[in-house]
Amino acid sequence: MxxxxxxxxxxxxxxxxNTASNGVVPKPVIEWRRQHDLDLMNYASVFRDKHKAHIEQIRGKVAQFFNASEKETALIPNLSFGMNTLLEGLPKGQKILLLKGDYPSINWPVEMRDFDVCYGEIDEHLEQNIEAAVSKHKPAIFMFSIVQWLTGIKIDLEFIKELKSKYPNMLIVADGTQYLGTEPFNFSESGIDVLGASAYKWLTAGYGNGFFMVKESAKERIHPQTLGFNSAERFESKASETLFIRHFEPGHQDTLNYGSLEQSMVFFEEVxxxxxxxxxxxxxxxxxxxxxxxxxxxxxxxxxxxxxxxxxxxxxxxxxxxxxxxxxxxxxxxxxxxxxxxxxxxxxxxxxxxxxxxxx
CATH class of the missing domain: 3.90.1150.10 (Aspartate Aminotransferase, domain 1)
Known part of the structure; x- marks a missing residue:
């Protein structure tokens, strides 16, 4: 280094x-952003004509970085947007297990909706507490942060794999904002069904970008209501033809912010x-x-x-x-x-x- x-x-x-609050953006990413905005200023719509291909390139980089497939990967402005989109697509009344004191963008959107909420404790016995809560409450969904924002307590991801194996019908939803970018992570081999993250912390990509990953096996449980013209493949497409993952991308996608995520990942690989x-x-x-x-x-x-x-x-x-x-x-x-x-x-x-x- x-x-x-x-x-x-x-x-x-x-x-x-203070990276847990705000990661420092590398100079090469800032230089790329400056050139991007100059191109937008100088070429306007001619420059934007290439945005769909660029967005797909970025999606591919994010998927490759965490060993997910592109059809499982959505580009979102932040974790909170993704979590709210997810929750609006879940049948109401389901029992959801949360952790007491977890990040507000995880707990608040659940608590403010019509779900049956139960809790596990965050302490040195975190995994045992979760196991006990799952056994007692039998939740349909477990939502949590991989790394806790207040304490830095990190859940054992091998435990999550074992939990998924033991309770295959329980949907496991994780926030990776305080985790992704700190150690190797393989989404396809993890026990996590849905993973979201903002990228302004450990991925050092600045604000306004993040991603959501949803495994194929979990999509039948989720019915997102979010939709917009940009979710369509073509001008002549119908709303009913929208791909599942595009429900998380309803509006025009920003190549500046998502491109910053791509460039930060390129920088990771160069270092x-x-x-x-x-x-x-x-x-x-x-x-x-x-x-x-x-x-x-x-x-x-x-x-x-x-x-x-x-x-x-x-x-x-x-x-x-x-x-x-x-x-x-x-x-x-x-x-x-x-x-x-x-x-x-x-x-x-x-x-x-x-x-x-x-x-x-």
């Missing part, structure tokens, strides 16, 4: 530990996905050990065998101000300070916050 920070000018003047994932894993493991030694982690993090690269460390407004004074960028969340490490972070970044915590 030598010289990686040259692609992120904003990192020169701070220690950025080396294996190098990126290894850098994150090493930083996460080291950070967990050092934070644990300092006694600043909550028990549910300490006792987990697997964890993400997001940590909630004990601290108040005074600590937050002290970190800001030292140009360490993080977020006050869940009663503590949420810090997060991405591939553009280094051991020096970790050492800076550790030194401040030692003096606190």
């Amino acid at each position: 030598k010289d990686i920070k040259k692609h992120f000018p904003g990192l020169q003047n701070c220690t950025y530990l 080396g996905k294996e190098l990126i994932y290894n850098q994150i894993a090493v930083l996460s493991e080291t950070a967990k050990a050092q934070f644990e030694a300092l006694g600043v982690l909550l028990p549910h993090t300490v006792h987990r065998k697997i964890h993400s690269s997001i940590f909630n460390i004990k601290g108040d407004k005074t600590l937050f101000q002290k970190l800001n004074d030292h140009k360490i960028i993080c977020s006050p969340r869940g009663g503590g300070m949420r810090v997060s490490f991405h591939y553009y972070n280094t051991m020096d970044d970790l050492n800076k916050i550790v030194e401040i915590l030692k003096r606190n």
Whole structure:
């Protein structure tokens, strides 16, 4: 990862530990965006004549990146849009299992609709809690975030595969926003039926882009109501001929924002996905050990065998101000300070916050 920070000018003047809030967009992606807008300004509709082919190219890149098929993959502006579209396409009254305290874009849209909602607890026994809740409530659907936004607790994806095998008729819907881009992920081999994500965090693609993936076996359970002219294949197409996945893409698609996602994935591949994932894993493991030694982690993090690269460390407004004074960028969340490490972070970044915590 030598010289990686040259692609992120904003990192020169701070220690950025806030990817869980907003990933830093690489310079090559910004340069591509600038050229895109110049072409739109100079060529207008002539430039847009190529947008459908470009959108299909982007769809292919996203599908390839996570080992899904193109017909399973929709490009969406953000996770919230995708989740609401999904829920509007589900028969009402079904029992849905959620996790208490999960991200609002997961829980709120379910709780505000006519569903029978039950809950599992998020703590160091997360998988056992889910197993118990499924056994007790027998939900038709289980919706959750792979990595928890407040604590960084990461669900065991092998457990999800086992859960799907044990309960094949339970629809498993996951939010990958705080996860995808941190380690290898294979959608086709996962136990997840529906996966959505916004791409402005760990995929460093900026705002206004994300994706939804729906396995063929799950489509008969979902009947999306969202529709628009751009969902059609041709001008002469009928509404009834709309492909399933295009119900998630009702309007004109933005090649600037979705193209930014494609370019960010290209950048990932140019740097080396294996190098990126290894850098994150090493930083996460080291950070967990050092934070644990300092006694600043909550028990549910300490006792987990697997964890993400997001940590909630004990601290108040005074600590937050002290970190800001030292140009360490993080977020006050869940009663503590949420810090997060991405591939553009280094051991020096970790050492800076550790030194401040030692003096606190």
